[in-house]
Amino acid sequence: METYEKWLFRANTGVLLSMLGLVITVALAYPLAARLPMVLQIFAHMGTLLFAVGIKIAYVARLAFLSRLGRPVH
Template structure:
């Protein structure tokens, strides 16, 4: 069970990292786009997609570990 707790903590941290990355890339891709070079804008748009997927995967992992630990899933 201890390893499930560790993976739960990792998935929680992954959600936060992905959300922060998503916010940063959205800021770079849209309001700050005029101040950035085109390759940076392209990377920001790609990052937006990747971080959004990261949020989803980390959330599903969190739900799975909560379920395995017998905790309420919400």
């Protein structure tokens, strides 16, 4: 059970960091795009996609570990 607690913490951290990364890359890709070179705009758009996938994977992992620990999953 202690192992699941550790992985749950990592999944929660993954959701938080992915959300932060998504907000930053969306800000770079859209409102600040005029101030960035094209290469950075491309990386910002790619980052938007990658961080969105990161949120989904970390959230599914979070639900799995909550289920394994017998906690409510919602």
